[in-house]
Amino acid sequence: MTAQHIWHSNITSSQLLALPKELLLEIVSYVALQSSHSFDLFPTSLLELSQCCKYLHYLVHKDPWRQQALWPRAFHSRFDTGAIYRRRLHYKMNWQATLKRRCRALSQCRSFVSNRTTQIAALKAIDWEAIWDILTEHDQCNIPHLFCYQVHFAAGIAFQLGPYCDREIYPVVLPILSLLVNYDFTLARFLTSTDAIVSQELSQFAYNFDADALITQHTPLRYFNSLSSSADQQQIREQIQQQQHQLNTFYPAQDSLASAFHLFFATIFANHPNIYQAVPGCIPIPVYTLNSKMFDVEFLRRYERNLFIDSLCKDRSLRNIYADSGFASPNYFVSEAHLIEGEWIGYYTFQDLDENDNWFDGPMRITIKIVPLEDTSGEPINQSSWLSQQFPTMHLKACPLTRFEGTGVDNLGTFTITGLIDDTEEGQVTWEKNYIDSGETWEYSGRFAWPMGLCGRWGDEEYGGPWWMWKASH
Structure with a gap:
């Protein structure tokens, strides 16, 4: 019956x-x-x-x-669903299970904030992947849920507890804090200390190149696209077996070091007692409203990484739902390099070792345009344009390299830049800054961290510091 x-x-x-x-x-x-x-x-x-x-x-x-x-x-x-339908995830989605998982993750954050006696255990219990999905799929509804369930406090406390957990939580909470600080500038209080505007824990990532390993050790196979095509697949499989716990640990494709640099500047502006007097020609730093389209590239890079790891495992469980577009194939690379063009404004800092303080040279302004790639003989290399305006092909390119040039000015004078974006390294941006009058040259490297812009580090192990640039139009 x-x-x-x-x-x-x-x-x-x-x-x-x-x-x-x-x-x-x-x-x-x-x-x-x-x-x-x-x-x-x-x-x-x-x-x-x-x-x-x-x-x-x-x-x-x-x-x-x-x-x-x-x-x-x-x-x-x-919850917002625009990103779910745009990314065509709804066809196989178990709506009941996904709703339950997200509600549970939010409750875990609230419990973590309120439970002061077992914080480390509660921290490890949080489903950060579900939290990241809620955050990066936001269009109208999601952000209020995160604040209602105190996710911002959970991420801030998790950062403070990081040194007691081998900092394995940093690849997750640094990007989360970098995004949520746009909605609550007081979150910078988790990143300061009683004796410094920026805590030593955060400052080390700004000035100490060796500190990068404290984060990157927890992001195995992050830049898998840069692996040689002749790499020993058996060796990679052995690496996966040895690092199975890490590989099963979620972390976003939003670069955590770039997020740390953005938080470094946000903390200075939030906590400095007289920032507008201390910085020559100081201009306010921007805050942003999130929308899910900003994170389509992050989603694709994370999904591609998961497909790569799954392809090297004995029991494959993931299916490439965008296979017909060429996504996750050797012929196409996920890219947002075209966004480099335009007018940029930003800051860079350096450290006064005598006073142990952060110094600004005032804002810098740069105009950047994309120029043709050239081979060793000087001949232009054909750079494919984006395939279409449909998802995901609108984010795919056949050539992983994008060359750019620009001119700019800061307190030290006018300068030119020449640089390259490498999509085999998840959009790593490197450029050389040449001052016209003095002939002084500095190396810059960084990554996109939308919606904030570009964040990275200039100089070398001997001397340098963090920088952040945002689109003037934003």
Whole structure:
């Protein structure tokens, strides 16, 4: 006997079940849109309703309608879905399981903030991947949930606890803090100290090249596209087996060092007692409103990395849903290099070793344009344009290198720049800055960290510091 037959046979015992099925489904859907209270996003009332009888349980948990309408509607009423549909993730999505996972991750953050006795254990229990998805899929709804569930505090406390956990949480919480500080500038208080505007823990990434390893040791196979095509696949498989725990640990494709540099500047501007007097010609730093399209490239790079790791495992479980576009093939590279063109404004700092203080030379302004690549003989190399304006092909290029030039000015004078973006290194940007009058030359390197712009480090192990540039139009 089917569930519907059971329903008809029990009409006399329930006025609710006596309603036409279409109306009953509307009632169940309405319950799915309700939350028990502000701190419980998951529709627990729907689960309670499903316990009333076998047929309601069937509708909520087994009827095909639940994945076609019920749980998608419950999800849509709580979280943004633009990125999910744009990235074509909805075809195979289990809406009920995804909603439950996200609600649980938010609750974990709130519990972590409130539970002061077992913080390390609570920190390790947080599902940061779900938190990152909520954050980077934001268009209208998601950010308020993160603040309601105190995710910003959880990330700040997690950073402070980082040294006690071998800093393995940094590749996740640094990008999260870098994005959320745009909505709450007071988050910089987690990055300062009683004796310095910027804590030593954060400053070390600004000036100490060797400190990079404190983060990169937790991001294995991050730049897998730069591996030689003749690399020993067996050696890579052995590496995967040895680092299985790390490989199963989530971290975004948003560069955590670039995020650290952005947070370095944000902390100085948030906590300096007289920043506008201390910095010559000081201009305010921008804050941004997030939208999910800013993170489409980050999503694709992370997905491509997961496909690569999965391809080297014995039991493959991931399928390339964009295979027909050439994504994750040797012929195309995920790229956002075209965004280098335009007018840029920013800062760079250096450290006064005598006073142990950060010094600004005032804002710099640069105009950048893309120029043709040339081979060793000086002949231009054909650089393919983007394939189309459809996702994901709009983010794919056949040539992984993009050359650019520009002119600029800062407190030391006018200068020219020449540089390269390498998409085999997840969009690493390197350029040479040449002052026209003095002939002085400095090397810069960094990465895009949207929506903030470009962040990196200039100089070398002997002398240098962090820099941050943002689009003037933004």
